[in-house]
Amino acid sequence: MDDARLTPEEYHVMREKGTEPPFSGKYVNEKSKGMYVCKSCGAELFSSETKYDSGTGWPSFYDIAKEGTVRLVPDESDGMERTEVVCAKCGAHLGHLFPDGPKEKTGKRYCINSCALDLKKETPLLRQAKKQGHS
Numbered sequence: 503m504d505d506a507r508l509t510p511e512e513y514h515v516m517r518e519k520g521t522e523p524p525f526s527g528k529y530v531n532e533k534s535k536g537m538y539v540c541k542s543c544g545a546e547l548f549s550s551e552t553k554y555d556s557g558t559g560w561p562s563f564y565d566i567a568k569e570g571t572v573r574l575v576p577d578e579s580d581g582m583e584r585t586e587v588v589c590a591k592c593g594a595h596l597g598h599l600f601p602d603g604p605k606e607k608t609g610k611r612y613c614i615n616s617c618a619l620d621l622k623k624e625t626p627l628l629r630q631a632k633k634q635g636h637s
């Protein structure tokens with residue numbers, strides 16, 4: 503997406519590695535099925551199947567939709583040692599990865615800003631998964 507079409511908040515998060523205030527994003531409590539794609543480039547990032555309520559105030563996922571959709575970057579900003587999550591396709595900042603996800607799943611928590619995401623009902627990956635489920 504053209505940077506000029508990003509809202510100030512989207513620009514701050516995706517281009518300046520900002521973080522939206524907790525419990526402020528539109529997908530924090532979202533329960534609909536679908537695929538969360540990158541707001542900036544449309545890349546398929548996280549399936550609603552892996553979304554869970556972490557209680558942190560940001561949309562949280564225990565896995566990525568497909569190998570290679572995100573890039574993990576060591577991040578020592580703000581006096582913390584964290585792992586930044588970046589869209590592998592366009593480089594947009596998405597959020598951070600923490601090791602306190604659900605233990606019965608992957609143990610990972612992808613803590614992602616709502617404003618970096620767009621929830622889609624139909625995508626190629628979802629169609630593929632549906633097909634495989636019915637074959």
Ligand code: FE
Binds near residue numbers: 543545592593594
């Ligand atoms: Fe992207």
